[in-house]
Amino acid sequence: xxxxxxxxxxxxxxxxxxxxxxxxxxxxxxxxxxxxxxxxxxxxxxxxxxxxxxxxxxxxxxxxxxxxxxxxxxxxxxxxxxxxxxxxxxxxxxxxxxxxxxxxxxxxxxxxxxxxxxxxxxxxxxxxxxxxxxxxxxxxxxxxxxxxxxxxxxxxxxxxxxxxxxxxxxxxxxxxxxxxxxxxxxxxxxxxxxxxxxxxxxxxxxxxxxxxxxxxxxxxxxxxxxxxxxxxxxxxxxxxxxxxxxxxxxxxxxxxxxxxxxxxxxxxxxxxxxxxxxxxxxxxxxxxxxxxxxxxxxxxxxxxxxxxxxxxxxxxxxxxxxxxxxxxxxxxxxxxxxxxxxxxxxxxxxxxxxxxxxxxxxxxxxxxxxxxxxxxxxxxxxxxxxxxxxxxxxxxxxxxxxxxxxxxxxxxx
Ligand SMILES: [Fe+2]
Numbered sequence: 222x223x224x225x226x227x228x229x230x231x232x233x234x235x236x237x238x239x240x241x242x243x244x245x246x247x248x249x250x251x252x253x254x255x256x257x258x259x260x261x262x263x264x265x266x267x268x269x270x271x272x273x274x275x276x277x278x279x280x281x282x283x284x285x286x287x288x289x290x291x292x293x294x295x296x297x298x299x300x301x302x303x304x305x306x307x308x309x310x311x312x313x314x315x316x317x318x319x320x321x322x323x324x325x326x327x328x329x330x331x332x333x334x335x336x337x338x339x340x341x342x343x344x345x346x347x348x349x350x351x352x353x354x355x356x357x358x359x360x361x362x363x364x365x366x367x368x369x370x371x372x373x374x375x376x377x378x379x380x381x382x383x384x385x386x387x388x389x390x391x392x393x394x395x396x397x398x399x400x401x402x403x404x405x406x407x408x409x410x411x412x413x414x415x416x417x418x419x420x421x422x423x424x425x426x427x428x429x430x431x432x433x434x435x436x437x438x439x440x441x442x443x444x445x446x447x448x449x450x451x452x453x454x455x456x457x458x459x460x461x462x463x464x465x466x467x468x469x470x471x472x473x474x475x476x477x478x479x480x481x482x483x484x485x486x487x488x489x490x491x492x493x494x495x496x497x498x499x500x501x502x503x504x505x506x507x508x509x510x511x512x513x514x515x516x517x518x519x520x521x522x523x524x525x526x527x528x529x530x531x532x533x534x535x536x537x538x539x540x541x542x543x544x545x546x547x548x549x550x551x552x553x554x555x556x557x558x559x560x561x562x563x564x565x566x567x568x569x570x571x572x573x574x575x576x577x578x579x580x581x582x583x584x585x586x587x588x589x590x591x592x593x594x595x596x597x598x599x600x601x602x603x604x605x606x607x608x609x610x611x612x613x614x615x616x617x618x619x620x621x622x623x624x625x626x627x628x629x630x631x632x633x634x
Contacts, residue, residue, distance in 0.1 A: 223468070225468070236474065262491060262498035265311050265313070265349040265408065266312075266349070268588060270317050270340075272321050275315050278588050279302060283304075285441075287441045287442060288313055290421055294381075294410060295415075301412055302315045302421060308408070310443035316346075327344055327389075328341050328342055330389060331343070331344055345395065348447070349384055349397075350397065350467060351399075351404075352401055358399050369388065383410070390463075393459050394531045395449065397467065444539075445538060446502050447537075448503075449532065450503075453507060453508060469501060472486040475607055478507075480522070482507060484503075495539065500604065506520050510524075519615070535590060535593045536592055537592075537594070538593070540595065540596040541596075542599065551579075555569055564583040565580055566613075566619075567612065567613070570609050577597045577606060578598075579593060579609050579613060583620065591617065593613070
């Protein structure tokens with residue numbers, strides 16, 4: 222049996238007594254009742270885009286990541302495209318709403334936020350975790366007061382019928398799904414009619430051809446981490462809730478003082494390799510927005526949450542360690558992708574001496590999500606460098622400020 226409290230703690234951010242008490246209490250109980258063993262890796266992640274956006278987004282993802290287009294599941298009011306690297310890393314489910322007038326629960330999560338509302342169907346939904354016994358896991362989680370969509374809800378929402386999904390978290394607005402799958406079986410999503418759409422296949426193949434031509438196809442690796450932004454006061458509860466829903470453990474938190482923010486990391490207790498089950502990172506401001514006028518501290522994280530709502534901020538892909546055409550692979554990948562017209566928020570930061578290099582792309586116009594690239598050098602096993610995180614947080618905040626100004630200029634007249 223795995224002991225979820227036996228992992229070394231990293232970081233310098235102080236947590237409250239409440240957090241430290243319930244971290245132990247919740248993980249001990251999770252291990253004891255068997256949930257840690259019963260819940261395995263992240264098998265898929267899910268997101269929704271607005272009408273007309275999914276093909277462009279798939280073209281972008283297939284160029285910027287190792288993902289391949291597999292198949293499309295068509296239901297009454299959605300297309301759900303399945304993207305896959307292989308069975309050793311999670312699938313991405315890209316859902317497109319067919320009709321702009323459809324109103325559902327995921328859309329309403331966007332509508333009260335000034336920038337989030339501009340792309341009302343565009344949002345990351347959450348992760349699907351692999352379980353060996355769906356019924357048992359759901360029963361245990363029901364007893365721990367987690368709420369699930371009913372079978373009827375799932376059918377109406379046009380979500381895979383073989384996945385049990387929680388209601389959106391009050392802290393992250395994300396959902397967690399459980400899918401029963403023995404380790405040696407392929408992933409199957411019970412939803413609609415399955416076919417390979419020629420127009421999606423075409424952009425997918427073009428992207429892979431381009432990756433080959435650019436010599437980046439072997440450099441891009443699976444998802445390293447998923448970073449969610451939450452309101453400052455929800456930092457600890459968002460993590461404790463996620464730990465209760467998964468078999469992840471608390472890796473540690475770093476205070477990014479320079480940006481009045483912290484980075485809080487949870488990782489799979491089953492798999493050390495992020496490629497198998499990505500780390501889940503929670504970022505929160507250190508102080509709430511209404512003390513800004515007193516403290517005069519930068520608050521890019523709190524501003525993001527106020528503008529978009531709590532949600533996923535970026536998907537980080539790992540870049541293979543090494544050198545291509547005299548550039549470190551990450552510099553080579555960024556240069557190649559930039560030449561195809563994709564923007565990045567800043568230059569590549571970090572260095573070989575520090576152990577890793579990182580960069581943020583601009584937010585995708587199709588999904589609003591930022592792509593991060595991260596290259597770790599040699600045997601560096603640290604998760605990030607504090608100076609890098611401060612610089613990335615600052616750059617994303619500047620970009621978002623521009624979007625926010627853009628939004629204001631639209632609403633003021
Ligand atoms: Fe990140």
